[in-house]
Amino acid sequence: MANESSYYAGLDIGGTTVKAVLVNHLSEQVGPLTEVRSMVKNGYETTFGQLDQALDQLAAGAGIEKSAIAGIGLDVPAPSSDGVIWGQANLGSDWVGTDIRGKLSERTGVPVYMTNDGNAAALGEYALRRKHFGSLLLVAPGTGLGGGLVLPGGRGYEGANGMALEVGHISVPFREDDGELPTCSCGLKGCAEAWVSLVALRRRLRLELAKPEWTTHPLNEGDTPVEEKAFKLRDFAEKGDQLAVQIFKQQGYILGYAIADMVRTVDPGLVVIGGGLAETTFRDQYMEWIGEGFAERAWPVYRNSPLDPDKVTTQFEWASGGDAAAAIGMAYTARELFGEV
Structure with missing residues (x-):
């Protein structure tokens, strides 16, 4: 005691x-x-x-x-x-x-x-x-894409060398408009973090603003660096801006797709989504996009119990610790x- x-x-x-x-x-x-x-x-x-x-x-x-x-x-x-x-x-x-x-x-x-x-x-x-009292998988989009796994009873899982759960660096099959896999900050191509992170938002925004349909978008005005413009995307999304919503929708979908493979590996039962998006007014919509990506990739048993179809086998919640x-x-x-x- x-x-x-x-x-x-x-x-x-x-x-x-x-x-x-x-x-x-x-x-x-x-x-x-x-x-x-x-x-x-x-x-x-x-x-x-x-x-x-x-x-x-x-x-x-x-x-x-x-x-x-x-x-x-x-x-x-x-x-x-x-x-x-x-x-x-x-x-x-x-x-x-x-x-x-x-x-x-x-x-x-x-x-x-x-x-x-x-x-x-x-x-x-x-x-x-x-x-x-079960397991918990945290996935937290931020500057990068981090996370962690807690085992039943409250012990964190770090792996043999403290290097486990680099969730941002699992591979996803999504490609740029030109068919290329995006390069991640770690130097590899096709990582989830290359799609779901602040760094990825900057790249995506730069590519979108170069397209003719967004020539007159407010974020195309002036010479503000794209790094500063990316910080404004959440505000635009909260107001329903089409460009911002489109970018976050893609991000949420790919995040859900990636989480499906994480769940297939560790079957945590509870997935907590952290990062700054937990505090936005469009977070419910973002969680729906995550759910769409998850449903696309996850086997049915990771969504609902084969014994009780009404029982959800993988719960999603927003982080509460800030x-x-x-x-x-x-x-x-x-x-x-x-x-x-």
Whole structure:
């Protein structure tokens, strides 16, 4: 049984902020979400200083001594295994090959669990669904296409080397107007992320705006870079703009198609869709487009039970944790791993 006087911190390291959450022995959040500036490109020692600030603020916000924090869950925006960063991503070069988990544990004097941000967000969505005891697959369109898998009982699945569930890099058979497979940011062709991500929206928007039918579209006015125009697409879609809706419809359909193959592999029962689209006014319509793509590719048994046709075998839900999901997931996991006495 957990020590009632102990608390557990979740630290989510992002490119611009470190988000932090504190939970008690019952996995209940204590105090507010804390945010401090992230300076990951300045090296891990600098970031450790930011983590110290976050822990200080968590303790102060909860009205406890910092020494009452008995465990830490940490997520990083990069591939890692056993506490060691494998790829630089947007981090400073000294992160790579360093035992980040071990160094942070030595610095704080408490045990540390570490994973990547996609896994952390999936764990957060699981923690927020207290009545769900099965598996959960998170798929989150953002700058890229990330995700994570939580197994029954609440343990995240990372694979042998911490490299599992790179959901954005499964192959899909969709092609550009010229018949070519689009090139993904990872360098491969035909990845789902090449269709479903902010980067993909920019490419798609550039191609569409070059077509004669969109010559007079408002987004074709002026010399604004396509990167800035892409950020406006959600606003246009919320107003029913034909071009924006067309682009998001294609994205949703391809995402659903890709999820069908993920479900065929891990059969999670529950698929949670994260990312910024969870907060849009057209999200129900987007979920319908996902459903259309899923129905096209998924076998009937992954949609409805052969024993009870009214029973849905794969449920879809929107993420509910928002920006705090990863920090919540890390605090929850720290409590699960380090909360027994």
